[in-house]
Amino acid sequence: MFKKIVLGLFVSCMMLSVAHAQQKGSVLIKNATVITAAGEDLQNTDVLIKDGIISEIGKDLKAPKGVETIDATGKYVMPGIIDAHSHLAVTRGINEWTNPVSAEVSMEDVINPNDEGMYAALAGGVTTIHVMHGSANVIGGQGETIKLRYGMNQDDLKFQGAPRTIKFALGENPTRVHGQGFGVQPRTRMGVEQIVRTTFDAAKDYKVKREAYLDEYAKWAKRKKGLEPDPVARNYRYDVINDILAGKVLVHCHSYRADEILMLMRVFNDYGVKNYTFQHVLEGFKVAPEMAKNGAHGSTFSDWWAYKFEVYYASAYNAAIMNKYGVVTSINSDSEELIRHLNHEAAKVVKYGGTSIGDAIKMITINPAKQLGIDKQVGSIEKGKQADLAIWSAHPFSIYAICEQTFVDGVSYFNRATDPDDMRLVINPEEDYKLHETAGREVDACMSGVFEFLGTATDSHSHN
Amino acid sequence: MSKLGVGVAAVLLSVSSVQAQEIPAYAFKNVTIHTHDGKTVEKASIVWRNGSIEAVGTNVTVPFDAKTVDGGDSLHIYPGFIDGYSEIASPDMKRDNSRVERPGEPPYDKAGIEPQRSPFAEVDFKKKDVSDAKKAGFTMAAIGLKGMMLPGKMDVYYLAGDDAQANLLESDIAQKGAFKNSRSVYPSTLMGTIVKFRQLWADASALQVKQKNYQAEPSKFSDPGRDEVLEALYPVINKEQPLFFEVDEKEDVERVIKLKNELGFNLVIVSAKQAFRYADLLKKEKVPVLVSLDLPKEPEWKAEKEKAKKDTTKVEKPVPADVQAFRDKQWAAYADYVKNLKSLYDAGLNPGFTSYGLKWKDFAKTIETLKEMGLSESDLLKSLTVNTAAVLGLNDKVGKLEKGFSASFTVTSKPMFEKKSKQVYQVVKGELNDVN
Numbered sequence: 001m002f003k004k005i006v007l008g009l010f011v012s013c014m015m016l017s018v019a020h021a022q023q024k025g026s027v028l029i030k031n032a033t034v035i036t037a038a039g040e041d042l043q044n045t046d047v048l049i050k051d052g053i054i055s056e057i058g059k060d061l062k063a064p065k066g067v068e069t070i071d072a073t074g075k076y077v078m079p080g081i082i083d084a085h086s087h088l089a090v091t092r093g094i095n096e097w098t099n100p101v102s103a104e105v106s107m108e109d110v111i112n113p114n115d116e117g118m119y120a121a122l123a124g125g126v127t128t129i130h131v132m133h134g135s136a137n138v139i140g141g142q143g144e145t146i147k148l149r150y151g152m153n154q155d156d157l158k159f160q161g162a163p164r165t166i167k168f169a170l171g172e173n174p175t176r177v178h179g180q181g182f183g184v185q186p187r188t189r190m191g192v193e194q195i196v197r198t199t200f201d202a203a204k205d206y207k208v209k210r211e212a213y214l215d216e217y218a219k220w221a222k223r224k225k226g227l228e229p230d231p232v233a234r235n236y237r238y239d240v241i242n243d244i245l246a247g248k249v250l251v252h253c254h255s256y257r258a259d260e261i262l263m264l265m266r267v268f269n270d271y272g273v274k275n276y277t278f279q280h281v282l283e284g285f286k287v288a289p290e291m292a293k294n295g296a297h298g299s300t301f302s303d304w305w306a307y308k309f310e311v312y313y314a315s316a317y318n319a320a321i322m323n324k325y326g327v328v329t330s331i332n333s334d335s336e337e338l339i340r341h342l343n344h345e346a347a348k349v350v351k352y353g354g355t356s357i358g359d360a361i362k363m364i365t366i367n368p369a370k371q372l373g374i375d376k377q378v379g380s381i382e383k384g385k386q387a388d389l390a391i392w393s394a395h396p397f398s399i400y401a402i403c404e405q406t407f408v409d410g411v412s413y414f415n416r417a418t419d420p421d422d423m424r425l426v427i428n429p430e431e432d433y434k435l436h437e438t439a440g441r442e443v444d445a446c447m448s449g450v451f452e453f454l455g456t457a458t459d460s461h462s463h464n
Numbered sequence: 465m466s467k468l469g470v471g472v473a474a475v476l477l478s479v480s481s482v483q484a485q486e487i488p489a490y491a492f493k494n495v496t497i498h499t500h501d502g503k504t505v506e507k508a509s510i511v512w513r514n515g516s517i518e519a520v521g522t523n524v525t526v527p528f529d530a531k532t533v534d535g536g537d538s539l540h541i542y543p544g545f546i547d548g549y550s551e552i553a554s555p556d557m558k559r560d561n562s563r564v565e566r567p568g569e570p571p572y573d574k575a576g577i578e579p580q581r582s583p584f585a586e587v588d589f590k591k592k593d594v595s596d597a598k599k600a601g602f603t604m605a606a607i608g609l610k611g612m613m614l615p616g617k618m619d620v621y622y623l624a625g626d627d628a629q630a631n632l633l634e635s636d637i638a639q640k641g642a643f644k645n646s647r648s649v650y651p652s653t654l655m656g657t658i659v660k661f662r663q664l665w666a667d668a669s670a671l672q673v674k675q676k677n678y679q680a681e682p683s684k685f686s687d688p689g690r691d692e693v694l695e696a697l698y699p700v701i702n703k704e705q706p707l708f709f710e711v712d713e714k715e716d717v718e719r720v721i722k723l724k725n726e727l728g729f730n731l732v733i734v735s736a737k738q739a740f741r742y743a744d745l746l747k748k749e750k751v752p753v754l755v756s757l758d759l760p761k762e763p764e765w766k767a768e769k770e771k772a773k774k775d776t777t778k779v780e781k782p783v784p785a786d787v788q789a790f791r792d793k794q795w796a797a798y799a800d801y802v803k804n805l806k807s808l809y810d811a812g813l814n815p816g817f818t819s820y821g822l823k824w825k826d827f828a829k830t831i832e833t834l835k836e837m838g839l840s841e842s843d844l845l846k847s848l849t850v851n852t853a854a855v856l857g858l859n860d861k862v863g864k865l866e867k868g869f870s871a872s873f874t875v876t877s878k879p880m881f882e883k884k885s886k887q888v889y890q891v892v893k894g895e896l897n898d899v900n
Contacts, residue, residue, distance in 0.1 A: 091654055091715065092643075092654035093653030093656075094653075095653065096650065096651065096653045096656040097652065098567040098568045098648075098649055098651070098652045099567070099568025099569070099650050100568065101568075102568075102650075102656065104662075105651075105659050106655060106659070107655065109655050109658045110653075111715075112715065113715065114715075153714075153715075182565075182566070227677050227680055227681060227684075227685075228673060230674050230677055231669070232670070233669070233670035233671075234666040235663075235666075236666070421789070422789065422790065422793065424793075426741075427793050427796070428760075428797070429760040429795075429800075429801055430760045430761055430763075431794070433790045433791070
């Protein structure tokens, strides 16, 4: 434990020096029930935040001079919710669907800091989201983990120090887009596997050639005598694939069926890829022991299925069963609407599957943090961690609970008491007044941009 | 090729006819000169010969041989305006919706990657937008072709006659670029387009080295072959010419500046309708900017409100508080856009002008709006002349009414931006055209 805290502090200090442009806050929250996601809840407890870091947790803490105190008597403080599957805050396309492999593209390049959806998510107690590529391609684009510092620019939203990630997708989406749409591989689930294998092999082949060239070049550059060697051009796609193989990029794989989940684990074992997460993973409950054995994580919905053929076999016990078998399990939104009440989505896991409240809390806090490789920094309320947390009027699993205030790095980005009506950051002068209505979950989340072009009828349930 | 041949012949003809006699001088006297920085010189004269200004001011002796027009103190002369980034005379994009076999590996042109295209072969100076620009006081434009992410090269042309060869001032001054992509092939998204720029740079850089090696030692190196598309990017990669990049949003400007710093090229920001949000960034990065004057529409309620004020018979309906709050923000945003050019001057920058996005019929009205919202005439004129000339690297040749500069200017019946002002003459590269 001590070691963990020291490491946490060290990481935080590094963060501070890197992220100097980002604002850090200090505040003392008094007398709350603190849901730590790292052990028992703490009654009548104070949390002191200094410069964006949780500096003390205990009783009768005193606020340093100039630091605001919030009386949270009768209220709950919980870690900021982390959504491991989101498509919020993206500009002009989440699916580079034109090729079955598009590892070179990255959400990092297209973060839209003006998406009001982030503010709505803050109002649901969410502080960090994993912005992902869509599921049209077998190997999609790289993701970006961002903190909801609403109002900052695209660079300052980035979660400093978060590992790189990438989206993979199995099953119906890539076979439909590429196989049915264009008559190119993959047409079948077998083809999906082969795309992964041949891409990995081609990337390894490229790496040998590229490194041989770089060695030659380095030798030449020392003396600069004669002509430089003929270059092997950098290949942005294969560079990313090689980083996956080197363990520098965490794979988050869109998947539903047990057979394809097993398939990818076999492929990854062949190539030595570790520490990956299956997204959606509706049949995870069938292969939970195998997932646990391989160290594969699962990020799923609480009770959402039957929107296409491959997702008819599903269960509201999925998260509970994966969790029971030791799979690091999270509940995600994949939706700008669901993200506003992930607390209730996690509560359903308790209701259906009998999972403990403590474990269900972890499914929207420390577990997604583990899946994103940011659990040393966030995901629980512990001394030395980054102060991303929310104050709730009641236990967040109560249907009556209201998120009152949300902090990122100790800075309040949502405060229900002073919540303005209009949170647009950039105003389009040609947009006339209308009531901004959003009702329910948007369809087509993961396949956004694809069907419009393919001319396929977008049935209203064909999102993920 | 035949067009080029005709062009060359025309030039030879004109040169020989000029040499056969003394090159005549031209002059306007008793006119009001409006300088590039908004000063006025009354009772002035301007003399030019062989396309260049010989003398200008109040102390000028008009040569005896000069063909002279007496302005009678009622004519006004403005330096010819320069459009720093224009698609006038450019043919419309061809719609090509045919499917390709592998949308992930399309041919370059399908993906909008055509840096080898030259406007010279395709421009048509008979197009209406050319005469519209001339009517608005423009005598010169840097022209590129319509397209997507890399639509081709840019040339600078005088807006004289119909002959591209005769109009050409400088060819191949820059590459054109934008975050514009096809919907049907790779790259089909913004993120794909961004990484495609990176990959093109890597591919072109490697090919350039290979070609050099092969040329130097063909026995030792293998022939890398030719690729006209990648080769067209060499001048930008080698920083011999800039990339003129169309962007408006702050976030897109941040994206292209990140690319610039990562790949290392000289960047000119074009259009920049939201520059009020990032003037400081442009200043910090020392990126020149050509601003579009394509303004947003004024909110409809504004005009209705003005009308209602005048109509005393009707009682104004009260506006609900939430609608009023919305309108206040909308108006503030509208004002930001209209003051965009001014905000760049306020930040200490020297913005040039692009007609990109502008409808020529709105030009006069737009200028009026800009001035109403606080832009000074001197700043306006600088953007239309010297600032743009500087971005194009032509500031020692064009944009000023001074000795040695190109004799390209517009003569009007009243100060140009006053109502009922009419163009009377236009002089382009020394050639006098009576507009009436």
